[in-house]
Amino acid sequence: MSIERRFVHEAAERQMGFCQCVRAGDLVFLSGAVSWDENFQPLHKGDMAGQIDQIYTNLTQALKKFDLGFDDVVKETGFTTDMDATLSTLSARAKYYSSGLLPAATWVEVTRLAHPDLLLEIELIASIKN
Numbered sequence: 001m002s003i004e005r006r007f008v009h010e011a012a013e014r015q016m017g018f019c020q021c022v023r024a025g026d027l028v029f030l031s032g033a034v035s036w037d038e039n040f041q042p043l044h045k046g047d048m049a050g051q052i053d054q055i056y057t058n059l060t061q062a063l064k065k066f067d068l069g070f071d072d073v074v075k076e077t078g079f080t081t082d083m084d085a086t087l088s089t090l091s092a093r094a095k096y097y098s099s100g101l102l103p104a105a106t107w108v109e110v111t112r113l114a115h116p117d118l119l120l121e122i123e124l125i126a127s128i129k130n
Contacts, residue, residue, distance in 0.1 A: 001025045006065040008058075009038040016040065021065045026128045028066050032079065032121040033058045034113060042117035048085040051119050052092045059124060060096070068126050070096045075125040076105040082119060083109040 004023040007013050013020055022029045035043045035051035035058075044050030063069055080086040086107065097103075103124075113121050 008062050008065065012038055012040055020062050023066060023128070027074075028063075028068060028072075028126045028128065030059060030062050030124040030126070032077075032123040033062065034115075034118045034121045036115070036118070040115075042115050045117045046119075048082065048119050049089045049092060052086075052089050055120060055122050056093065056096045059122065063124070063126060066126070066128065068128070071099050071101045072126040072128070073097075073103040073124050074127050076103045077123050078105070078107040079110045079113065079121045080107065080119060081110060081113060083107070086120060 001024060005019040006021040006023075008020040018031050020031050020033075022031075033055045035054035037043060043054050060070075063072070078086070113119075
């Protein structure tokens with residue numbers, strides 16, 4: 001099986017020691033996306049709705065590296081520092097899964113993410129053959 005890696009912000013990803021998008025066979029794995037800029041500075045501090053929107057915007061950009069969209073997503077895993085706040089704003093996902101093709105999903109509350117201002121992290125698995 002061939003493995004292919006594509007970076008979204010290559011220099012920053014290499015500095016942090018990961019690749020945002022990795023294809024293995026017919027599956028594409030997207031590293032956990034958070035609400036930060038290309039210099040790993042948090043965006044939307046204290047704003048769960050703002051962070052969700054930023055994360056899905058970032059995931060859209062990552063999926064495009066393999067010409068994919070949210071209809072190709074088969075698994076979504078979310079990690080949040082505040083489950084109640086996350087659940088109250090999850091309706092923001094609807095515009096990304098607008099076709100109604102929803103993935104398998106898991107959401108987990110955690111104590112902390114990579115930076116104390118980050119409230120949410122979402123990783124995806126997508127299928128090339130949908």
